[in-house]
Amino acid sequence: xxxxxxxxxxxxxxxxxxxxxxxxxxxxxxxxxxxxxxxxxxxxxxxxxxxxxxxxxxxxxxxxxxxxxxxxxxxxxxxxxxxxxxxxxxxxxxxxxxxxxxxxxxxxxxxxxxxxxxxxxxxxxxxxxxxxxxxxxxxxxxxxxxxxxxxxxxxxxxxxxxxxxxxxxxxxxxxxxxxxxxxxxxxxxxxxxxxxxxxxxxxxxxxxxxxxxxxxxxxxxxxxxxxxxxxxxxxxxxxxxxxxxxxxxxxxxxxxxxxxxxxxxxxxxxxxxxxxxxxxxxxxxxxxxxxxxxxxxxxxxxxxxxxxxxxxxxxxxxxx
Amino acid sequence: xxxxxxxxxxxxxxxxxxxxxxxxxxxxxxxxxxxxxxxxxxxxxxxxxxxxxxxxxxxxxxxxxxxxxxxxxxxxxxxxxxxxxxxxxxxxxxxxxxxxxxxxxxxxxxxxxxxxxxxxxxxxxxxxxxxxxxxxxxxxxxxxxxxxxxxxxxxxxxxxxxxxxxxxxxxxxxxxxxxxxxxxxxxxxxxxxxxxxxxxxxxxxxxxxxxxxxxxxxxxxxxxxxxxxxxxxxxxxxxxxxxxxxxxxxxxxxxxxxxxxxxxxxxxxxxxxxxxxxxxxxxxxxxxxxxxxxxxxxxxxxxxxxxxxxxxxxxxxxxx
Numbered sequence: 001x002x003x004x005x006x007x008x009x010x011x012x013x014x015x016x017x018x019x020x021x022x023x024x025x026x027x028x029x030x031x032x033x034x035x036x037x038x039x040x041x042x043x044x045x046x047x048x049x050x051x052x053x054x055x056x057x058x059x060x061x062x063x064x065x066x067x068x069x070x071x072x073x074x075x076x077x078x079x080x081x082x083x084x085x086x087x088x089x090x091x092x093x094x095x096x097x098x099x100x101x102x103x104x105x106x107x108x109x110x111x112x113x114x115x116x117x118x119x120x121x122x123x124x125x126x127x128x129x130x131x132x133x134x135x136x137x138x139x140x141x142x143x144x145x146x147x148x149x150x151x152x153x154x155x156x157x158x159x160x161x162x163x164x165x166x167x168x169x170x171x172x173x174x175x176x177x178x179x180x181x182x183x184x185x186x187x188x189x190x191x192x193x194x195x196x197x198x199x200x201x202x203x204x205x206x207x208x209x210x211x212x213x214x215x216x217x218x219x220x221x222x223x224x225x226x227x228x229x230x231x232x233x234x235x236x237x238x239x240x241x242x243x244x245x246x247x248x249x250x251x252x253x254x255x256x257x258x259x260x261x262x263x264x265x266x267x268x269x270x271x272x273x274x275x276x277x278x279x280x281x282x283x284x285x286x287x288x289x290x291x292x293x294x295x296x297x298x299x300x301x302x303x304x305x306x307x308x309x310x311x312x313x314x315x316x317x318x319x320x
Numbered sequence: 321x322x323x324x325x326x327x328x329x330x331x332x333x334x335x336x337x338x339x340x341x342x343x344x345x346x347x348x349x350x351x352x353x354x355x356x357x358x359x360x361x362x363x364x365x366x367x368x369x370x371x372x373x374x375x376x377x378x379x380x381x382x383x384x385x386x387x388x389x390x391x392x393x394x395x396x397x398x399x400x401x402x403x404x405x406x407x408x409x410x411x412x413x414x415x416x417x418x419x420x421x422x423x424x425x426x427x428x429x430x431x432x433x434x435x436x437x438x439x440x441x442x443x444x445x446x447x448x449x450x451x452x453x454x455x456x457x458x459x460x461x462x463x464x465x466x467x468x469x470x471x472x473x474x475x476x477x478x479x480x481x482x483x484x485x486x487x488x489x490x491x492x493x494x495x496x497x498x499x500x501x502x503x504x505x506x507x508x509x510x511x512x513x514x515x516x517x518x519x520x521x522x523x524x525x526x527x528x529x530x531x532x533x534x535x536x537x538x539x540x541x542x543x544x545x546x547x548x549x550x551x552x553x554x555x556x557x558x559x560x561x562x563x564x565x566x567x568x569x570x571x572x573x574x575x576x577x578x579x580x581x582x583x584x585x586x587x588x589x590x591x592x593x594x595x596x597x598x599x600x601x602x603x604x605x606x607x608x609x610x611x612x613x614x615x616x617x618x619x620x621x622x623x624x625x626x627x628x629x630x631x632x633x634x635x636x637x638x639x640x
Binding site: 021024025026027028029030031032033034035036037038039040041042043044045046047048049050070071072074075077081083084085086087115116117118120121122123124125127129131133134135138141143144145207208209224 | 341344345346347348349350351352353354355356357358359360361362363364365366367368369370390391392394395397401403404405406407435436437438440441442443444445447449451453454455458461463464465527528529544
């Protein structure tokens with residue numbers, strides 16, 4: 001195991017925080033506090049499916065952790081630590097250096113130390129597995145099944161840019177360089193909304209992070225909570241760089257585009273001033289985009305109050 | 321995500337224990353108790369590297385969890401829950417059914433519920449990522465760096481059979497069917513020594529689970545603890561089915577064979593009666609195979625007291 005250990009040590013080892021035991025033993029150790037719950041999320045990213053082979057390894061390291069931290073944010077949890085499992089066809093020093101730099105920079109920003117994991121040689125695929133563990137007061141989690149009919153529906157940040165960047169990178173036609181340059185930050189450097197998620201505990205009812213598209217992910221809240229929703233398209237926070245796009249393409253990107261990693265949440269209309277203040281304190285932009293209704297179903301209304309009909313796939317299925 | 325969710329739900333979903341939140345939200349939730357530490361281990365298994373493509377999926381499901389539970393055992397931790405991430409080239413119903421059956425049977429035996437994870441489509445490799453979370457009283461973990469010079473060195477279970485089975489499966493020559501049939505259980509159905517690990521808290525000094533070979537893994541204890549050891553080859557617990565093997569092959573398998581998933585631990589000679597009783601209560605066999613010494617280095621003595629010289633690779637390096 002010396003080669004494997006050398007790799008991990010050289011690029012990933014950092015001193016563990018006081019009271020923690022990091023890599024080097026059979027398990028990592030973390031203290032557990034009374035009256036709390038642990039929140040845990042595990043995701044896999046596969047080259048060619050979840051990221052391009054030639055993506056900047058620094059941004060890939062960032063994003064691999066960001067998508068998991070976003071799940072903690074959507075529960076309102078504070079990160080405790082993370083675990084990284086890499087399956088690589090070869091030990092590419094430049095790639096490891098960049099990846100570990102991006103991963104650690106985000107881990108440090110959110111006080112989420114890398115405490116262990118595994119590194120193995122793959123046959124062909126580069127596969128990145130991250131597990132994050134967070135903590136929150138017992139019973140305070142922002143669950144998907146807690147929306148009530150009559151809630152406001154909110155979204156943090158802006159919509160559409162990550163999806164547009166993904167499509168441009170898939171096509172790579174000339175002439176789109178300026179739009180790609182403006183949009184790709186949203187795709188490659190998603191910022192998990194941890195401060196907002198924690199600030200929403202006790203204020204929001206249900207929450208989810210938007211990874212597969214606003215309509216699909218809000219649909220999970222509605223299905224789990226047994227209600228419906230009516231959204232207003234003109235209330236959607238569209239990224240400025242997209243305002244010149246064809247209207248149909250833009251709608252698709254805003255409503256169905258994935259890789260957003262912003263929080264969609266519901267809350268009582270009485271909580272509006274508190275939510276606006278909580279978001280300001282967290283440094284997050286939030287927009288009220290509609291409301292939940294007792295009747296199941298999800299409708300998006302245009303500026304005239306008529307329903308918008310969408311074409312194509314309303315979200316992304318990794319097994320479709 | 322509907323296809324992905326269907327797969328996970330059909331084969332892996334089980335009701336979460338009281339006070340837990342299982343799959344279906346952004347994170348799983350687990351209660352955390354005061355005065356405890358969390359022990360966490362994450363491992364990746366890749367087809368063709370860590371398991372044969374045609375291995376029985378039931379035993380593969382068992383082993384994928386067993387190797388991680390073995391890490392909890394080696395810290396003395398009690399399992400809280402586990403997370404499974406599968407990257408698969410296709411959704412093979414028969415394989416998923418078998419794999420999930422083996423995984424869940426072991427999870428239930430050790431009260432380690434599957435609480436979440438991820439399922440994604442790979443390009444070619446089947447990659448299995450498991451993260452286990454355990455709990456133990458704060459400060460009681462059996463760490464690698466706690467051996468003292470003058471300790472006894474112990475091993476649980478028996479040695480050699482998994483390595484012999486692996487070599488026979490790699491060669492698949494005719495005439496070895498009886499030996500393979502007797503030895504392959506050790507390779508394919510390792511039994512994590514969780515009860516023994518927990519019983520050794522407060523009794524053993526240092527512990528490790530033997531995944532890469534006795535000498536290599538004991539070497540990790542010695543390096544972390546700053547001491548050496550002298551082992552007696554004739555004290556090694558050799559699996560009965562191997563007694564007809566060539567002596568040189570047998571030594572290699574016993575001392576350097578991997579995939580053992582038994583506990584190697586050190587303890588004061590005063591603790592001998594307590595350790596024997598703890599092992600009996602846990603239903604585990606333990607053997608005293610040598611002692612630690614102040615002088616760094618690891619020696620194995622034969623029945624005449626002369627040092628044994630090993631040929632070949634003293635363990636397995638996944639990146640070698």
